[in-house]
Amino acid sequence: MERLGLRSDTDLALHLPLRYEDETRLTPLSQLRDGLEAQVEAVVADCRVEARPRRQLLVRLRDQGEELLLRFLHFYPSQQKALAPGTRVRARGEVRVGFFGREMVHPVVKPVAEGSPLPQTLTPVYPASAQLPQAYLRKAIASALQRAALHEILPPALLPPRLPSLREALQVLHHPPPQASLAALSDHSHPAWQRLKFEELLAQQLAQAQARQEREARQAPALRAAAGAGLQQRLRAALPFALTAAQQRAGAEIAADLGREQPMHRLLQGDVGSGKTVVAALAAAQAIDAGWQCALMAPTEILAEQHFRKLVHWLEPLGVGVAWLTGSRKGKARAQMLARVASGEAALVVGTHAVIQDDVHFARLGLAIVDEQHRFGVQQRLALRRKLVSQGDGGGLEPHLLMMTATPIPRTLAMTYFADLELSTIDELPPGRTPVLTKVFADTRRAEVVARIRDELAQGRQAYWVCPVIDDSAKGVAAQAQDGDAGVKGRGSGRSPGESLDLRHATQTFEELSAALPGRTVGLLHGRMKPADKASVMAEFVAGRLQLLVATTVIEVGVDVPNASLMVVEHAERFGLSQLHQLRGRVGRGSAASACVLLYASPLGETGKARLKAMLDTHDGFEIARRDLEIRGPGEFMGARQSGDALLRFADLAEDSALLQQARRTAPLLLQQHPDAARRHVQRWLGAGAEFMKA
């Protein structure tokens, strides 16, 4: 029971059947038809073992002049004994009518006394294990169900109409009456299921609403854009391009939030290449113009440096001091940077998670921006929270927070988990981009791909070759932790054994490709290199001095080299779908036609196949995210550390959007009218004991 997570009465009450068996009815032998699932009661007339054509146990039942043959191809001597002639039995199974008359093969049989009553409800079949027999579990659950604390907390007026009470719902789910619709029970549309799912969704909505209320109660500096030609206007005027309509809309939403006295909590989502950085820069300009500092954090050093260069290029000419903080910057250089941050001389601080380390003190932090937010681990997100609460001006003002991601969150997911998060979406790409052509090849066609690279380089373009993630647990999603150079997931927990294999493979590929492409410059980039070396390889590639870059997934996030027109991903089936989409987004950034070649090793598993198909089918980041969610499930998708961390146990985001909407409407009413019930409901489902939700 421990192993199945069944510790308390509540655990047992929430351990729902996989399916049901109908033992509430008896069918007379005369009414048995071919193919019918039926239960019969009759007396054994004959029981013997036959040796031909193969060894089997044949039991002949008789009732009111009719007969039924039970046939067992595997049996124990004890069964033969238990089914001695004259024994009254109930047998349940599928009827076959053949040459020898009616029969059941391997029915469930048990002896009964004459006139013993039939069960009144369907018989539950639970997820069980070899050590935990069904019959034992049934008894344990039936009695736990009587004891469990399932009293109603929610006022009936706020519940969707015609749903049973929680206790009734669970009673029905464990012991449905014979007339219950098995279809509705199995597709979870039955009112009893609806009630359970509503409970769960409501708890989540309440928790989100509480978080929002708490945030609304906190104070942030109102970053009002200065009148006239402020910094933001000057930055816009200096840009070499016009903002897209989507960028303008997102920018305006952020600007309005920054002007309020409550801390902003906004996620800016936009597909790879949609131009989020400039929107972030404009937000930073607004904060700086209002006399506050801004911190921008990226998950890897390479990405942070790229942001740093871009922002220096954009903002320093306008008189903004920009500081640079990463883990690799130590000693005197670091001390100097820290001093500039503490004095407020650096208005903008760019870096990795080093930006939120304890020894970093801001003079007046007004805005924090987190790029590729989903790449930060849970610990770092918590650290950021603490930092934000402790920074600001020391006078109780909390900085605004802007998060950015290229992995868009499907709407239902956003509503469930991020109700306490405003969303801005950039849903168009800057003009002049040609879509990337995607090809999927078996890796036996490597030579063709190398020839293609040769052509591409001959035309003065550049290419990437991304090496596989070698993961011992064969779980492609772990890919994200592989190159954690700047403390993305997995930092400090030791390197995974796969990583040195990754490195060996990358080095080998680098040597092969260098040999296959004489006269071309090939570079190698991987997570084990010193940051300075990484930066210089990257700089060479950006400057066009390296033509081909062989890399592990370090290049995944955000790197921007418009002249690169070919992306090859080896063992693409091992990468997560969102990650593949990100990688593909590295090309097609300039005006040249670009291609992405996904190499796979046969045979392809189901997941691998689904991923590659999705990559061929669509370029739309939202669609990719939706499929990724489908393939991985919300737990993985949200980066929960263990895949067992199911975020929703009963409700299904894809199917229950109507219930989710109702829960969303109900949450504020409950909080307003019955705050105490709201608190108890959250406690029951998500509280410290998390009685109803388990990891």
Ligand code: ADP
């Ligand atoms: P992402 O959203 O993936 O972070 P970036 O901010 O790196 O995208 O932008 C991708 C590229 O597009 C950059 O080179 C950027 O300068 C350019 N860009 C951004 N906005 C526009 C625009 N409105 N018109 C043209 N190019 C733009």
Ligand code: MG
């Ligand atoms: Mg970016």
